[in-house]
Structures are given as structure tokens and as C-alpha cells.
Amino acid sequence: MPSLDTFMTIGRIVAAQGLRGEVRVYPESDFPERFLEPGPRWLLAPQQDTPTPIALLAGRTIPGKGLYVVKLAGIDNRDQAEQLRGYVLLVPVDDRLPLDEDEFHVLDLIGLTVFEQTTQVEIGTVTNVFSAGNDLLEVQRTSVTTMANANAPLLIPFVKAIVPVVDLVQRRIEITPPPGLLD
Known part of the structure; x- marks a missing residue:
């Protein structure tokens, strides 16, 4: 089976x-x-x-x-x-179609750890990818903060300006969030 x-x-x-x-x-x-x-x-x-x-x-x-x-x-x-x-x-799963550079299979993104690029602080883990104009990464935060919505997942636009690094080998994503994205 x-x-x-x-x-x-x-x-x-x-x-x-x-x-x-x-x-x-x-x-x-x-x-x-x-x-x-x-x-x-x-x-x-x-x-x-x-x-x-x-x-x-x-x-x-x-x-x-x-x-x-x-x-x-x-x-x-x-x-x-x-x-x-x-x-x-x-x-x-092994019936994957070939991708262009900077394209990824959704399954490869799920579970990657997300870091803020300049500080290297761990933000959380990708739990889902939503299609909406630009794809959105749903990220479950790693640590609980004092913010009211600290347990709510983050939605991060999956665009090169915000997500400049996706390293499938190291299982990590680095983001450069605009002001307010992580609040």
C-alpha cells in the first residue's frame, strides 16, 4: 500500500x-x-x-x-x-517538474527555519505557503514575545526583496523584513 x-x-x-x-x-x-x-x-x-x-x-x-x-x-x-x-x-512526490532558478516546490519550503538576515535572530518555521498575487510564507514564531499577537503566525511575502536567501541544503530562509512586518 x-x-x-x-x-x-x-x-x-x-x-x-x-x-x-x-x-x-x-x-x-x-x-x-x-x-x-x-x-x-x-x-x-x-x-x-x-x-x-x-x-x-x-x-x-x-x-x-x-x-x-x-x-x-x-x-x-x-x-x-x-x-x-x-x-x-x-x-x-518524485514526479516533480523541473524549476527555474529562484523557484521552489512548496514541499521544500515547509519546515525551513526563518532568520532575520542582519541579526541572524531566528524568527520561526515555515508551516504553509499561500498563493495570493505573490506567494505568502506562513511562519510559526519560534519564541513567545510580549506582543498581543505573538502566537499568531506571520505572513511573509515571498518576494526576493524580502526573502533574499533560500538555502534548501542548510534548511534556512533569511528575510529582510520591512518596518512593521514582524510586529
């Missing part, structure tokens, strides 16, 4: 599309080919820990919505498609 550790999420099925078994997928991947090119994928049901293989037969984008419509093998009508609402679409 495959372990969930060997997979990465590429999207979530949010609705049925039409009457012929297509589903709408909210992407959690920056690679459109994951939803447009036919091939093997895996489905994970809510509250389950064992994915099942399925073939992606075809896909297309919904312009202006940030969604994809995909046709999966064996899903031939709206009722079957509706049953997949909330399922997660996966690919094997």
Missing part, C-alpha cells in the same frame, strides 16, 4: 461540471500541465489515508475562475462526479 508521504497534493475537487462526469478542480500546483495532460493521478477521499490510482483523460481551464475541469477514467455521469467533491488529487 502506498504511503501518503510519497505523494503531493496538486488540487481539490470542488464540484461536478456538466452531466458527463467532469469535475472542477481548485489547483494547489503552479503547473497547469498537471490538469491538462492525460496520465496517471491518485485520488484521496476525505478522512482517508490511502490514495487510489485513477487516470486523468483530459482537462481544460475555466477562464477567469482559477479552476480546471478534468475528465477522470470511470467517472461517466454527474452523480459519480458529485461523489468526488472534497477529494484530493495527488501525484507521486
Whole structure:
């Protein structure tokens, strides 16, 4: 049985599309080919820990919505498609696509330690990455401070001016925060 550790999420099925078994997928991947090119994928049901293989037969984008419509093998009508609402679409972790310089896979960023560049003070650990215009790093603070929101995670814009150093080998990120970012 495959372990969930060997997979990465590429999207979530949010609705049925039409009457012929297509589903709408909210992407959690920056690679459109994951939803447009036919091939093997895996489905994970809510509250389950064992994915099942399925073939992606075809896909297309919904312009202006940030969604994809995909046709999966064996899903031939709206009722079957509706049953997949909330399922997660996966690919094997070792099926990573090549990246350009200064691009990173989200999974590689999770767990990295964040430091303020000039002082080398540890800020916290990356716990998530959100897509929003520019990506945002969610960082859980390392130490509790006297600030009212000290336990609240920080959201750090993932742009070169603020995050000049990402060192995957050393498992660290260095930031140059603008005034107020860490308050």
C-alpha cells in the first residue's frame, strides 16, 4: 500500500461540471500541465489515508475562475462526479517538474527555519505557503514575545526583496523584513 508521504497534493475537487462526469478542480500546483495532460493521478477521499490510482483523460481551464475541469477514467455521469467533491488529487512526490532558478516546490519550503538576515535572530518555521498575487510564507514564531499577537503566525511575502536567501541544503530562509512586518 502506498504511503501518503510519497505523494503531493496538486488540487481539490470542488464540484461536478456538466452531466458527463467532469469535475472542477481548485489547483494547489503552479503547473497547469498537471490538469491538462492525460496520465496517471491518485485520488484521496476525505478522512482517508490511502490514495487510489485513477487516470486523468483530459482537462481544460475555466477562464477567469482559477479552476480546471478534468475528465477522470470511470467517472461517466454527474452523480459519480458529485461523489468526488472534497477529494484530493495527488501525484507521486518524485514526479516533480523541473524549476527555474529562484523557484521552489512548496514541499521544500515547509519546515525551513526563518532568520532575520542582519541579526541572524531566528524568527520561526515555515508551516504553509499561500498563493495570493505573490506567494505568502506562513511562519510559526519560534519564541513567545510580549506582543498581543505573538502566537499568531506571520505572513511573509515571498518576494526576493524580502526573502533574499533560500538555502534548501542548510534548511534556512533569511528575510529582510520591512518596518512593521514582524510586529
